[in-house]
Amino acid sequence: MPELPEVETVVRQVRPAITGAVVQRLALHGAHVLHHKSLPVRALRGQKVCAVERRGKFIRIRFSGNMALLVHLRMTGHLAAVPADTSPGKHDHADLIFNNGMALRFRDVRKFGRLMLIDDTQADSQTPLADLGPEPLEISLEDFRRLLGSTSRGIKALLLDQHKLAGMGNIYCDEALFIARVHPATAANRISAPKVQALWEAMRQVLLAAIEHKGSSIDSFLTPEGEPGNYQNAHLAYGRSGQPCPRCGRTMRKTTVAGRGTTACPTCQRPPRRKSP
DNA sequence: TCTAACCTGATC
DNA sequence: GATCAGGTTAGA
Numbered sequence: 379m380p381e382l383p384e385v386e387t388v389v390r391q392v393r394p395a396i397t398g399a400v401v402q403r404l405a406l407h408g409a410h411v412l413h414h415k416s417l418p419v420r421a422l423r424g425q426k427v428c429a430v431e432r433r434g435k436f437i438r439i440r441f442s443g444n445m446a447l448l449v450h451l452r453m454t455g456h457l458a459a460v461p462a463d464t465s466p467g468k469h470d471h472a473d474l475i476f477n478n479g480m481a482l483r484f485r486d487v488r489k490f491g492r493l494m495l496i497d498d499t500q501a502d503s504q505t506p507l508a509d510l511g512p513e514p515l516e517i518s519l520e521d522f523r524r525l526l527g528s529t530s531r532g533i534k535a536l537l538l539d540q541h542k543l544a545g546m547g548n549i550y551c552d553e554a555l556f557i558a559r560v561h562p563a564t565a566a567n568r569i570s571a572p573k574v575q576a577l578w579e580a581m582r583q584v585l586l587a588a589i590e591h592k593g594s595s596i597d598s599f600l601t602p603e604g605e606p607g608n609y610q611n612a613h614l615a616y617g618r619s620g621q622p623c624p625r626c627g628r629t630m631r632k633t634t635v636a637g638r639g640t641t642a643c644p645t646c647q648r649p650p651r652r653k654s655p
Numbered sequence: 656t657c658t659a660a661c662c663t664g665a666t667c
Numbered sequence: 668g669a670t671c672a673g674g675t676t677a678g679a
Contacts, residue, residue, distance in 0.1 A: 381673060410662095435674080452674050454663080469663090488662045490674065531656085540675080547673055596673065597665080616673090637657070639671080 380451045381547030382514065383588035384599055384607065385435050388457055391602040392437070392482065393430040395459040399476040400426050401441070402462075404493075411471040411484065413448075413494035421445060422474075422495065434510045434544025439474075439482075446498035447474070448506065449484065455491030458483050458602045487598070510544035514581050517543065522578045526566040533569060533577075534562035535636035546581070548638050549594055549616045554580040556615035561647040562635040568650065587612065615641045 380388065404419040406412055412419065425441035432438070437449040437457070449457065462481040466473060472484040472493055484493065496505045512521065525542060526533070534555065537546045546554075555562050557580035560573055569577070593599060593607030596617065600606055610617070614624050619632035623643040632641045 384673075450674085452661095453672070486662095487664070488672090490661065535656085538674090549673060594673075599673070638674095 380435065380455070380593070380599060381550055382432075382435065382545030382585055383550070383591075383609065384593035385432050385437060385451065385545075386589050387592045387601050387607065388451070389430055389432045389437055392439075392457055392459070395602065396427050396439070396474075396476065396480070396482055397430060398427060399478055399480065400424065402475045402477045404447075404495075405473045405475055406471070406493075407466050407473075408471050408489075410489055411486075411491070411493055413492045415494065417445070417495040417497065419495055422447070433507050434513070434540055435547070436507060436510075438507070440498055444497065444499045446496050448492075448494040448496060450492050450494075450506075451486070452488070452490035452492070454487040454598060456485040456600060456602075458485070458604065509541055511540065511542040512544065514543050514545050515585055517578075519575060519578050523571070523574050526569060526574055528567070530565040530567050532563045532636055533560060533566045534638070534640065536566045537581075538636055538638070545585075548640075549596075549613070550581070550584050550588065552616040552641055553584045553614060556642060556647065557584065559646050559648075561649045562640050562642060564650045615643070617641065 401422045404422050425443045427439060428442050429440040439447040459480055460483045462475050462479055469487045470483055470485045474482040534551050536542055537551045558573055558577035560569060560577055588609040591607055591609035592601055594610040595606035596610055618630050619641045621630055623630050623646060626645050628643060628645045630641055630643050632639055
């Protein structure tokens, strides 16, 4: 479900709700929620929340005692501040309970999401954060050009690879590629210089606009305040298969690229030449 | 580099 | 009953 704009929206709403609060305990309902390399969660008792940040699609809740709780929402994860005395429902898998009567509740229908308590003293080494590529909103055009020039992988597969770029997901890839008129299967190192720049700009434009609109709610995404995002109404490509292209009017088509459902305009995003046998 | 797998629910 | 879903990853 959540890509960079949705995770950023979650962080912005959770931050004021829990910053400064002191942890009573982290209650886990079900063994699967905690990452197998997590530190023991009892170490959280008495620690104060000093920051809530996003890195790629990870949420990092930092504590006074040099620990941090990483949260990855995967497909259907959700966070919300609730009164600590409300009993957890079927899909509620963890409660970070504070001594002010509130709890940060982790809900996840598909159970893909994970929590991980890490040592926050040494940079990010030894944590999943160490393997992440640069932020799509921070990478320079020069570095983006270098990244694309370094591989013949399909551009969509590259944009989705969190080790290369951290935060892009299926929706915002399709949107950015449509705007830049790049076919999702194009070899990254064969995209022309003007189109590389167009793609870099489109990626930034789409992510910033989506953050402004509190993300996209296709099926189930709700912000911690319980509201859906609005950006789905602005989608030009994602979810618009069978509908006319907003640019040329031809029918948009859905295919599979990089193992993901992918919608593109067959006219505006001309497919790459196939290698001859 | 690609596929299957992880889960549950919604929709066809 | 089969298929699909905003993500990631182990294994072929």
